[in-house]
Amino acid sequence: MTDAQDTHTANDGFATLAIHAGQEFDPTTGAIIPPIYQSSTFVQDGIGGLRGGYEYGRSANPTRSSLETLLAALEGGDTGLAFASGLAAEDALLRSALRPGDHVVMGNDVYGGTHRLINRIHGEWGIKHTAVDLTDLDAVRDALAADGTKLLWIETPSNPLMKISDIAALAELGHAVGAVVVVDNTFASPALQRPLSLGADVVVHSTTKYLGGHSDVIGGALVLRDGELAQKVRFQQFAAGAIAAPMEAWLTVRGIKTLDVRLQRHSENAQAIAEYLAEHPAIERVYYPGLPDHPAHELAGRQMSRFGGMLSVAVRAGADAAHRFAESTRVFQLAESLGGVESLIGYPSDMTHASVRGTELEVPANIVRLSVGIEDVHDLIADVGQALEG
Ligand SMILES: *Cc1c(COP(=O)(O)O)cnc(C)c1O
Numbered sequence: 001m002t003d004a005q006d007t008h009t010a011n012d013g014f015a016t017l018a019i020h021a022g023q024e025f026d027p028t029t030g031a032i033i034p035p036i037y038q039s040s041t042f043v044q045d046g047i048g049g050l051r052g053g054y055e056y057g058r059s060a061n062p063t064r065s066s067l068e069t070l071l072a073a074l075e076g077g078d079t080g081l082a083f084a085s086g087l088a089a090e091d092a093l094l095r096s097a098l099r100p101g102d103h104v105v106m107g108n109d110v111y112g113g114t115h116r117l118i119n120r121i122h123g124e125w126g127i128k129h130t131a132v133d134l135t136d137l138d139a140v141r142d143a144l145a146a147d148g149t150k151l152l153w154i155e156t157p158s159n160p161l162m163k164i165s166d167i168a169a170l171a172e173l174g175h176a177v178g179a180v181v182v183v184d185n186t187f188a189s190p191a192l193q194r195p196l197s198l199g200a201d202v203v204v205h206s207t208t209k210y211l212g213g214h215s216d217v218i219g220g221a222l223v224l225r226d227g228e229l230a231q232k233v234r235f236q237q238f239a240a241g242a243i244a245a246p247m248e249a250w251l252t253v254r255g256i257k258t259l260d261v262r263l264q265r266h267s268e269n270a271q272a273i274a275e276y277l278a279e280h281p282a283i284e285r286v287y288y289p290g291l292p293d294h295p296a297h298e299l300a301g302r303q304m305s306r307f308g309g310m311l312s313v314a315v316r317a318g319a320d321a322a323h324r325f326a327e328s329t330r331v332f333q334l335a336e337s338l339g340g341v342e343s344l345i346g347y348p349s350d351m352t353h354a355s356v357r358g359t360e361l362e363v364p365a366n367i368v369r370l371s372v373g374i375e376d377v378h379d380l381i382a383d384v385g386q387a388l389e390g
Contacts, residue, residue, distance in 0.1 A: 014074065014190070014191065014260055015260040015261075017070075017073045017074055018070075018074060018191075018256050018257060018258075018259050018260055019257045021069060021070045021073035021074070022065070022066040022067070022068070022069030022070040022073065022253075023066060023070065023253065034062070034063070034066055035063075036063050036246050036247055036250045037061055037062045037063045037246050038246050038247065039057065039061070039246075040056070040057045041055070041056050041057060042054040042055055042056070042057075057243075057246075058238060058241050058243055059238050061243075061246050061249070063246040063249045063250050063253075064082050064243065064244050064246065064249045066249070066253060067080070067082045067221075067244065067249040067250075067252055067253050068080035068081060068082050068221075070253060070256060071205070071207075071211075071221050071223055072223055074190040074191075074256070074259075075185070075190045075194060075195075075196055075203045075223040076190075076194055076196050076197055077196050077203065077223035077224055077225055078224070078225050078226040078230065079222075079223065079224045079225070079226060079230040079233075079234065080221060080222070080223050081221060081222045081223075081224075081233055081234060081237050082207070082219060082220070082221050082243070082244035082249055082252070083219065083220040083221060083222070083237065083242050083243065083244055084218070084219065084220065084242045084243060084244055084245070084248075085206070085208070085218050085219060085220045085242075086113075086186065086204070086205060086206025086207070086208060086209075086219070086220035086221075087113050087114075087117055087206075087220065088220050088242035089204055089205070089206075089220030089221055089222050089242075090114060090117055090184075090204055090220070091117060091121070091242070092222070092233055092236040092237055092240060092242060093182065093202060093204065093222055093233055093236075094117070094118065094122055094127070094151075095236055095240070096229060096232035096233045096235075096236050097150060097151055097180050097229060097232075098122070098127055098150055098151060099150075100125055100126030100127070101126050101128075101148055102126075102127055102128070102148050102149075102150040102151070103127075103128045103129065103130070103146050103147065103148040103149045103150065104118055104122075104127060104128070104129040104130075104149075104150070104151045104152075104153060105129070105130050105132060105140065105143045105144050105146075105149060105151070105152050105153070105174075105179070106118065106129060106130075106131055106132075106152070106153035106154075106155075107131065107132070107133070107134040107153065107154060107155050107156075107158055107163075107165065108131040108132055108133050108134075108360050108361060109155070109158040109159065109161055109163060109361060110131070110153060110155045110158070110159075110184070110361070111155060111159055111184065111186070111206075112352060112353045112354075112355045112356040112361060113355070114153065114155070114184065115131070115355075115356055115359065115361050116355050116356070118153075119359075128146075128148070130143040130146065131360050131361065133163075134154060134155075134156070134158075134163070134165035134170060135163055135164070135165050135166075135295075135296065137166075137169060137170070137173065140152075140170060140173055141173055144173060144174065144176075144177045144179060145177065149177050149179050150178075150179055150180065151179050151180045151181075151182060152170065152171075152173070152174035152179045152180070152181050152182065153182050153184070154167060154170055154181065154182065154183045154184070154195075154200070155183070155184040155186075155187070156183070156187075156188070156193075156303075157187045157188065157289060157300070157308060157310065158187075159187060159310075159348075159352070159369075160287070160310075160312040160346075160348045160352070160353070160363060160367055160369040161287050161312060161363075161367070162287040162288060162289055162294070162310065162311060162312060163296070164289050164294075164296035164299050164300045164303070165296075166299055166303070167183060167193075167195050167198040167199065167200060167303060168198045168199050168303075171198060171199030171200050171201075172199065175199070180201050180202060180229065181199065181200045181201045181202070182200065182201065182202045182203075182204060183195035183200040183202070183203055183204070184204045184205075184206075185203045185204065185205055186204070186205050186206045186209050186210070186339070187209075187210075187308060187310055187338075188304055188308055189205075189209075189210040189211060189259060189263060189308075189339075190203075190259075191210075191259050191260050191262075191263040191305070191306075192263055192267075192304045192305050192306050192307075192308055193303060193304045193305070196223065196225065198303065201224065201225070201229070202222060202223070202224050202229070203222070203223040203224075204220070204221070204222055205220060205221040205222075205223075206219075206220055207219035207220055207221050207244075207252050208220070208337065208339070209337065209338050209339030209340075210259065210262070210263065210266075210309075210338075210339035211252060211255060211256055211259065211339075212251060212252045212255040212256075212339075212340075213255040213256070213258065213259065213262055213339060213340060213341060214251075214255050214340055214341055215337065215340035215341075215342065216251060217248050217251040217252055217255070218248070219244050219248050219249070219252050220244075221244075262341065262374055263306060263308070263309070264306065265374040266308065266309030266372055266373070266374060267290070267306035267307055267308055267309060268377070269309065269372045269373070269374065269375075269377045269380060270288065270290065270307065270308065270309045270310065270311050270370075270372040271288070271290045271307060272377050272380075272381065273311065273370065273372055273377070273380055273381060273384060274286050274288035274290060274291055274311050275291070276381050276384070276385075277311075277313055277384065278291060278293075280385075280388060281316070282315060282316055282317065282321070282325075282388045283313050283314070283315065283316060283388070284313075284314040284315065284316040284366070285313065285314040286311060286312075286313050287311060287312040287313070287314075288307065288311040288312075289304070289307045289308070290306075290307030290308075309338075309339070309371060309372045309373070310338060310369070310370070310371055310372070311369075311370050311372065312348075312367050312368065312369045312370070313367070313368050313370070314364065314366050314367055315366045315367075315368060316366075317366075318365070318366050319349075319365035319366050321366070322347060322365065322366045322367065322368050323347060325345075325368050325387050325388055326345050326346065326347040326368050328386070328387035328388075329345050329383050329384065329387040330383050330386070330387075331343055331375060331379050331380055331383040332344060332345040332370065332380070332383055332384070332387075333345070334346065334347075336351055336352055337371070338369075338371035339371060340371070340373065341373050341374050342373045342375070343370070343371060343372055343373035343375060343380055343383075344370070344371040344373070345368065345369070345370055345371075346368070346369045346370075346371075347367075347368055347369075348363040348367055348368075348369050349362070349363045349364070349365050349367065352369070370384075
């Protein structure tokens with residue numbers, strides 16, 4: 001027994017769940033916010049007499065349980081598992097679902113760290129992979145036909161070119177060959193997109209990004225339906241031990257309370273900036289699913305409730321001008337990561353995507369990525385405007 005008492009998962013809406021699921025007030029004091037259980041072990045009432053199922057903090061901790069219950073509710077799954085980072089969550093999933101010799105099909109624009117983990121860590125243990133354009137369903141079908149395909153890894157919207165792939169159609173193709181269908185939902189968050197309801201088997205998060213939302217915590221999560229895979233991943237979490245710590249779990253829960261309103265503002269601000277940049281002479285192209293000329297604008301409108309806070313641009317004058325743009329903003333700060341309340345700007349080919357240079361995931365050198373925060377939109381527009389003049 002590790003799940004917190006939860007009376008809120010029945011018919012409540014998303015914003016209500018985000019504030020209440022797994023968040024019962026403390027029964028001994030009435031504290032409305034459940035405490036941070038900063039404790040490594042739990043006293044037993046006689047040998048094996050556990051209070052609430054807790055014995056040692058690696059197997060379960062009430063603060064982590066409350067986050068796990070919350071994540072499962074938001075994604076519409078049964079089992080939520082919180083890890084020390086997004087990559088720790090991914091690693092636990094891969095080691096649970098795959099054996100040496102198995103083959104993974106993944107998008108050719110997945111997060112660079114995901115590619116590095118599968119290619120360089122799991123590759124050493126006999127895992128093969130093929131990277132394909134997930135918007136080309138025939139190419140995906142061909143790649144899935146390879147012997148030993150056990151897992152399809154989807155990331156949509158993708159990073160940094162904001163490609164949108166069709167989760168429902170891909171899940172069907174993956175299931176036709178018996179593969180586990182995984183969606184990295186970090187860029188959208190469950191406020192915008194719920195992959196399990198579209199047929200996926202597992203949702204992966206870097207909770208570092210929109211779920212935490214305040215750039216103050218590193219964390220990761222998996223959400224699954226009950227079943228054999230969920231049991232295996234739960235065992236990996238316990239036996240390999242890459243758990244989320246209580247303070248990190250608590251900060252993530254605190255961030256999630258405002259997830260719905262944050263994503264609303266992130267999306268509104270990003271749409272306005274995308275429209276501004278689309279008309280700007282220094283910009284060759286804007287990659288944002290909320291623009292009508294995005295190749296998957298219609299699919300994104302069906303699959304997502306809003307278009308999100310991430311966008312990229314191709315700078316017309318090339319790599320040097322893109323560099324200058326990324327180094328000339330004032331409100332947008334130059335940093336890795338995304339999804340916080342503050343706006344960030346990045347130059348993927350030397351920053352987030354440096355690890356995939358020379359691979360099939362390489363990013364063009366004139367691309368600049370924006371994580372649009374929730375500041376005043378006129379300040380953000382003025383900022384990118386002045387930076388492009390420089
Ligand atoms: C950041 C990120 C990850 C990795 O998560 P960490 O918390 O940094 O380990 C995985 N996928 C996506 C899409 C990300 O943006």
